[in-house]
Amino acid sequence: MRTSIAARSANTLAMVDRIRDVGMTWAFEYDLYFAKKWREIALRGGLIAGNECMKFFKKPDLMESTRSYLRNFARQAAASVGPNALVLDAGAGDSPYRVFFSHATYEAADHCKRPERPYTHVSYVCDLTSIPVQSNRYDLVLCTQVLEHVPRPQETLMELSRVLKPGGKLWISAPFFYEEHEVPHDFFRYTQFAWRHMMGQAGLTIDRLEWVGGYFGALAYQLDMAWHFLPMRPRHYGGGFIGAAACALTFAARPIMFALAFVYSRLDRRHKYTDAGHGLDYCVVATKLDRAGSA
Ligand SMILES: C[S@@+](CC[C@H](N)C(=O)[O-])C[C@H]1O[C@@H](n2cnc3c(N)ncnc32)[C@H](O)[C@@H]1O
Secondary structure: OOOOOOHHHHHHHHHHHHHHHHHHHHHHHHHHHHHHHHHHHHHHHHHHHHHHHHHHOOOOOHHHHHHHHHHHHHHHHHHOOOOOOOEEEEOOOOOOOOHOOOOOOEEEOOOOOOOOOOOOOOOEEEEEEEEEEEEOOOOEEEEOOOOOOOOOOHHHHHHHHHHHHEEEEEEEEEEEOOOOOOOOOOOOOOHHHHHHHHHHHEEEEEEEEEOOHHHHHHHHHHHHHHHOOOOOOHHHOOHHHHHHHHHHHHHHHHHHHHHHHHHHHHHHHHHOOOOOOOOOOOEEEEEEEOOOOOO
Protein backbone atom coordinates (compact mmCIF):
# COMPACT_ATOMS: atom_id res chain seq x y z
CA MET A 1 0.00 0.00 0.00
CA ARG A 2 1.37 3.36 -0.92
CA THR A 3 1.36 6.15 1.66
CA SER A 4 0.49 9.58 0.52
CA ILE A 5 3.01 12.41 0.64
CA ALA A 6 0.92 14.12 3.32
CA ALA A 7 0.95 11.03 5.53
CA ARG A 8 4.73 10.64 5.07
CA SER A 9 5.45 14.20 6.00
CA ALA A 10 3.14 13.86 9.03
CA ASN A 11 5.17 10.80 10.11
CA THR A 12 8.40 12.71 9.64
CA LEU A 13 7.07 15.61 11.68
CA ALA A 14 5.93 13.23 14.45
CA MET A 15 9.42 11.64 14.47
CA VAL A 16 11.08 15.04 14.66
CA ASP A 17 8.75 15.90 17.49
CA ARG A 18 9.68 12.70 19.33
CA ILE A 19 13.40 13.30 18.80
CA ARG A 20 13.02 16.85 20.03
CA ASP A 21 11.04 15.63 23.07
CA VAL A 22 13.65 13.01 23.96
CA GLY A 23 16.43 15.53 23.35
CA MET A 24 14.74 18.13 25.47
CA THR A 25 14.08 15.63 28.23
CA TRP A 26 17.76 14.63 28.21
CA ALA A 27 18.87 18.22 28.09
CA PHE A 28 16.47 19.02 30.90
CA GLU A 29 17.68 16.09 32.97
CA TYR A 30 21.30 17.03 32.38
CA ASP A 31 20.46 20.55 33.26
CA LEU A 32 18.76 19.36 36.41
CA TYR A 33 21.68 17.08 37.21
CA PHE A 34 24.20 19.90 36.83
CA ALA A 35 21.96 22.35 38.59
CA LYS A 36 21.75 19.90 41.49
CA LYS A 37 25.50 19.36 41.42
CA TRP A 38 26.21 23.07 41.34
CA ARG A 39 23.78 23.66 44.14
CA GLU A 40 25.46 20.92 46.15
CA ILE A 41 28.90 22.34 45.45
CA ALA A 42 27.74 25.86 46.27
CA LEU A 43 26.03 24.67 49.43
CA ARG A 44 29.07 22.72 50.56
CA GLY A 45 31.40 25.58 49.67
CA GLY A 46 29.09 28.02 51.41
CA LEU A 47 28.87 25.82 54.49
CA ILE A 48 32.63 25.39 54.69
CA ALA A 49 33.23 29.11 54.13
CA GLY A 50 30.48 29.92 56.64
CA ASN A 51 31.96 27.56 59.21
CA GLU A 52 35.42 29.02 58.75
CA CYS A 53 33.97 32.51 59.11
CA MET A 54 32.14 31.50 62.29
CA LYS A 55 35.30 29.94 63.68
CA PHE A 56 37.21 33.11 62.87
CA PHE A 57 34.62 35.39 64.44
CA LYS A 58 34.14 33.09 67.43
CA LYS A 59 37.84 33.17 68.25
CA PRO A 60 37.87 34.26 71.87
CA ASP A 61 40.63 36.77 71.20
CA LEU A 62 39.03 38.37 68.16
CA MET A 63 36.96 41.04 69.89
CA GLU A 64 38.49 40.77 73.32
CA SER A 65 41.99 42.11 73.62
CA THR A 66 41.90 41.44 77.39
CA ARG A 67 42.95 37.86 76.92
CA SER A 68 46.14 38.78 75.15
CA TYR A 69 46.91 41.33 77.91
CA LEU A 70 46.22 38.68 80.56
CA ARG A 71 48.50 36.23 78.81
CA ASN A 72 51.15 38.90 78.80
CA PHE A 73 50.56 39.53 82.52
CA ALA A 74 51.04 35.82 83.31
CA ARG A 75 54.11 35.72 81.04
CA GLN A 76 55.63 38.64 82.95
CA ALA A 77 54.84 36.91 86.26
CA ALA A 78 56.66 33.81 85.03
CA ALA A 79 59.64 35.84 83.81
CA SER A 80 59.93 37.45 87.26
CA VAL A 81 60.81 34.15 89.00
CA GLY A 82 63.88 31.97 88.77
CA PRO A 83 64.15 28.21 88.20
CA ASN A 84 63.94 27.32 91.90
CA ALA A 85 60.74 29.23 92.47
CA LEU A 86 57.63 27.53 93.81
CA VAL A 87 54.50 28.93 92.22
CA LEU A 88 50.79 28.49 93.00
CA ASP A 89 48.11 29.16 90.39
CA ALA A 90 45.11 29.83 92.63
CA GLY A 91 41.78 29.11 90.88
CA ALA A 92 43.78 27.73 87.97
CA GLY A 93 40.81 26.31 86.01
CA ASP A 94 42.34 24.67 82.93
CA SER A 95 45.77 26.10 83.86
CA PRO A 96 46.11 28.14 80.66
CA TYR A 97 49.31 29.78 81.95
CA ARG A 98 51.11 26.67 83.20
CA VAL A 99 53.26 26.63 80.03
CA PHE A 100 54.91 29.91 81.03
CA PHE A 101 56.13 28.39 84.30
CA SER A 102 57.90 25.35 82.85
CA HIS A 103 61.21 26.60 84.33
CA ALA A 104 59.76 26.74 87.88
CA THR A 105 57.76 24.37 90.12
CA TYR A 106 54.11 24.97 89.37
CA GLU A 107 51.17 23.89 91.53
CA ALA A 108 47.49 24.52 90.91
CA ALA A 109 44.58 24.91 93.33
CA ASP A 110 40.91 24.95 92.38
CA HIS A 111 37.68 23.79 93.95
CA CYS A 112 36.92 21.91 90.70
CA LYS A 113 33.18 22.36 90.85
CA ARG A 114 32.46 22.11 87.12
CA PRO A 115 31.85 18.44 86.32
CA GLU A 116 32.50 18.95 82.57
CA ARG A 117 36.17 19.84 83.24
CA PRO A 118 38.84 17.11 83.64
CA TYR A 119 40.86 18.95 86.38
CA THR A 120 43.45 16.16 86.33
CA HIS A 121 46.28 18.69 86.63
CA VAL A 122 45.02 20.30 89.87
CA SER A 123 47.40 19.74 92.80
CA TYR A 124 44.97 20.91 95.52
CA VAL A 125 41.22 20.50 95.22
CA CYS A 126 40.15 23.05 97.81
CA ASP A 127 38.40 26.29 98.50
CA LEU A 128 40.77 29.23 98.17
CA THR A 129 39.94 30.34 101.73
CA SER A 130 41.56 27.14 102.99
CA ILE A 131 44.51 25.88 100.92
CA PRO A 132 45.98 22.71 102.47
CA VAL A 133 49.63 23.82 102.54
CA GLN A 134 51.88 25.31 105.22
CA SER A 135 52.29 29.08 105.54
CA ASN A 136 55.09 30.96 103.73
CA ARG A 137 55.40 28.28 101.00
CA TYR A 138 55.28 30.09 97.67
CA ASP A 139 57.52 32.60 95.94
CA LEU A 140 54.70 33.67 93.68
CA VAL A 141 50.93 33.23 93.62
CA LEU A 142 49.09 33.81 90.36
CA CYS A 143 45.32 34.32 90.58
CA THR A 144 43.69 35.46 87.35
CA GLN A 145 39.96 36.12 86.91
CA VAL A 146 38.97 34.30 90.10
CA LEU A 147 38.27 36.89 92.79
CA GLU A 148 34.91 37.89 91.27
CA HIS A 149 33.76 34.28 91.81
CA VAL A 150 34.59 33.89 95.49
CA PRO A 151 31.88 34.84 97.99
CA ARG A 152 34.48 35.85 100.61
CA PRO A 153 37.15 37.80 98.70
CA GLN A 154 38.88 39.32 101.73
CA GLU A 155 39.33 35.90 103.35
CA THR A 156 40.64 34.57 100.06
CA LEU A 157 43.23 37.33 99.81
CA MET A 158 44.28 36.67 103.42
CA GLU A 159 44.77 33.00 102.56
CA LEU A 160 46.80 33.80 99.43
CA SER A 161 48.89 36.11 101.57
CA ARG A 162 49.35 33.37 104.20
CA VAL A 163 50.76 30.86 101.69
CA LEU A 164 53.18 33.43 100.22
CA LYS A 165 56.71 33.74 101.60
CA PRO A 166 57.48 37.17 103.10
CA GLY A 167 58.64 39.22 100.14
CA GLY A 168 56.75 36.84 97.82
CA LYS A 169 54.57 38.28 95.06
CA LEU A 170 50.86 38.03 94.34
CA TRP A 171 49.95 38.56 90.67
CA ILE A 172 46.20 38.93 90.56
CA SER A 173 43.51 40.17 88.18
CA ALA A 174 39.71 40.42 88.16
CA PRO A 175 37.04 42.12 86.04
CA PHE A 176 35.88 45.65 86.74
CA PHE A 177 33.40 46.16 83.90
CA TYR A 178 32.27 42.82 82.59
CA GLU A 179 29.01 40.95 82.18
CA GLU A 180 27.93 38.34 84.72
CA HIS A 181 29.52 35.01 83.84
CA GLU A 182 29.80 31.49 85.27
CA VAL A 183 26.49 32.32 86.93
CA PRO A 184 25.41 31.94 89.70
CA HIS A 185 29.06 31.96 90.90
CA ASP A 186 29.73 35.59 90.06
CA PHE A 187 29.68 37.85 93.09
CA PHE A 188 31.79 41.01 92.81
CA ARG A 189 33.50 43.66 90.70
CA TYR A 190 36.44 45.61 92.16
CA THR A 191 37.42 49.24 91.81
CA GLN A 192 41.04 50.33 92.29
CA PHE A 193 40.06 51.60 95.75
CA ALA A 194 38.68 48.21 96.71
CA TRP A 195 41.97 46.62 95.60
CA ARG A 196 44.01 49.05 97.69
CA HIS A 197 41.82 48.52 100.73
CA MET A 198 41.70 44.73 100.50
CA MET A 199 45.42 44.31 99.82
CA GLY A 200 46.29 46.44 102.85
CA GLN A 201 43.96 44.33 105.02
CA ALA A 202 45.67 41.16 103.78
CA GLY A 203 49.18 42.39 104.66
CA LEU A 204 50.17 43.02 101.04
CA THR A 205 51.63 46.17 99.58
CA ILE A 206 50.82 47.14 96.01
CA ASP A 207 53.76 47.44 93.58
CA ARG A 208 51.66 47.88 90.47
CA LEU A 209 47.95 48.42 89.82
CA GLU A 210 46.69 48.96 86.28
CA TRP A 211 43.95 48.31 83.76
CA VAL A 212 44.41 45.03 81.96
CA GLY A 213 43.63 46.58 78.57
CA GLY A 214 42.96 50.19 77.59
CA TYR A 215 39.69 52.06 77.00
CA PHE A 216 39.63 50.90 73.37
CA GLY A 217 39.33 47.34 74.68
CA ALA A 218 36.42 48.28 76.97
CA LEU A 219 34.73 50.06 74.07
CA ALA A 220 35.29 47.10 71.73
CA TYR A 221 33.67 44.86 74.32
CA GLN A 222 30.60 47.13 74.59
CA LEU A 223 30.28 47.42 70.80
CA ASP A 224 30.52 43.66 70.50
CA MET A 225 27.79 43.28 73.12
CA ALA A 226 25.68 45.89 71.33
CA TRP A 227 25.80 44.23 67.92
CA HIS A 228 24.93 40.91 69.51
CA PHE A 229 22.22 41.99 71.89
CA LEU A 230 20.52 45.20 70.74
CA PRO A 231 16.89 44.21 70.11
CA MET A 232 15.35 44.32 66.64
CA ARG A 233 11.62 44.79 67.33
CA PRO A 234 9.89 48.21 67.60
CA ARG A 235 8.13 47.10 70.79
CA HIS A 236 11.56 46.69 72.45
CA TYR A 237 12.02 50.44 71.98
CA GLY A 238 8.61 51.32 73.37
CA GLY A 239 6.72 50.84 70.05
CA GLY A 240 5.09 53.48 67.87
CA PHE A 241 6.88 55.68 65.38
CA ILE A 242 9.90 56.22 67.65
CA GLY A 243 10.14 52.47 68.29
CA ALA A 244 10.13 51.75 64.54
CA ALA A 245 12.70 54.50 63.87
CA ALA A 246 14.95 53.23 66.68
CA CYS A 247 14.64 49.76 65.28
CA ALA A 248 15.61 50.91 61.77
CA LEU A 249 18.54 52.87 63.19
CA THR A 250 19.74 49.82 65.14
CA PHE A 251 19.41 47.65 62.05
CA ALA A 252 21.53 50.07 60.03
CA ALA A 253 24.08 50.55 62.84
CA ARG A 254 24.64 46.87 63.64
CA PRO A 255 27.23 46.15 60.94
CA ILE A 256 29.00 49.39 61.87
CA MET A 257 29.11 48.32 65.53
CA PHE A 258 30.52 44.96 64.51
CA ALA A 259 33.21 46.59 62.35
CA LEU A 260 34.07 49.12 65.08
CA ALA A 261 34.28 46.37 67.73
CA PHE A 262 36.81 44.58 65.55
CA VAL A 263 38.79 47.77 64.82
CA TYR A 264 38.90 48.99 68.45
CA SER A 265 39.93 45.58 69.77
CA ARG A 266 42.84 45.67 67.29
CA LEU A 267 43.67 49.24 68.27
CA ASP A 268 43.68 48.21 71.94
CA ARG A 269 46.33 45.62 71.21
CA ARG A 270 48.33 48.20 69.31
CA HIS A 271 48.17 50.90 71.98
CA LYS A 272 46.84 50.74 75.55
CA TYR A 273 45.01 54.06 75.86
CA THR A 274 44.42 54.89 79.54
CA ASP A 275 44.09 58.69 79.59
CA ALA A 276 40.28 58.55 79.85
CA GLY A 277 37.39 56.10 80.05
CA HIS A 278 37.86 52.87 81.95
CA GLY A 279 39.35 49.42 81.58
CA LEU A 280 37.59 46.05 81.57
CA ASP A 281 39.72 44.50 84.30
CA TYR A 282 42.32 45.48 86.87
CA CYS A 283 45.55 43.62 87.43
CA VAL A 284 47.64 44.04 90.53
CA VAL A 285 51.10 42.96 91.59
CA ALA A 286 51.60 43.02 95.36
CA THR A 287 54.29 41.97 97.79
CA LYS A 288 53.75 40.21 101.09
CA LEU A 289 55.10 42.26 103.95
CA ASP A 290 57.15 40.53 106.62
CA ARG A 291 56.13 40.73 110.27
CA ALA A 292 57.94 44.03 110.70
CA GLY A 293 55.82 45.42 107.90
CA SER A 294 58.54 45.73 105.26
CA ALA A 295 58.24 44.21 101.79
C1 LIG B 1 37.06 32.24 85.36
S1 LIG B 1 37.95 30.86 85.92
C2 LIG B 1 39.62 31.44 85.75
C3 LIG B 1 40.57 30.31 85.49
C4 LIG B 1 42.02 30.73 85.23
N1 LIG B 1 42.60 31.33 86.41
C5 LIG B 1 42.11 31.67 84.05
O1 LIG B 1 42.55 32.81 84.21
O2 LIG B 1 41.76 31.24 82.95
C6 LIG B 1 37.71 30.89 87.68
C7 LIG B 1 38.25 29.65 88.37
O3 LIG B 1 38.24 29.86 89.77
C8 LIG B 1 37.78 28.67 90.41
N2 LIG B 1 37.17 29.08 91.68
C9 LIG B 1 36.15 29.94 91.84
N3 LIG B 1 35.85 30.06 93.15
C10 LIG B 1 36.71 29.28 93.82
C11 LIG B 1 36.90 28.99 95.20
N4 LIG B 1 36.14 29.55 96.16
N5 LIG B 1 37.88 28.11 95.54
C12 LIG B 1 38.64 27.54 94.59
N6 LIG B 1 38.53 27.78 93.26
C13 LIG B 1 37.55 28.63 92.88
C14 LIG B 1 36.78 28.10 89.41
O4 LIG B 1 36.61 26.71 89.61
C15 LIG B 1 37.44 28.42 88.08
O5 LIG B 1 38.26 27.38 87.65
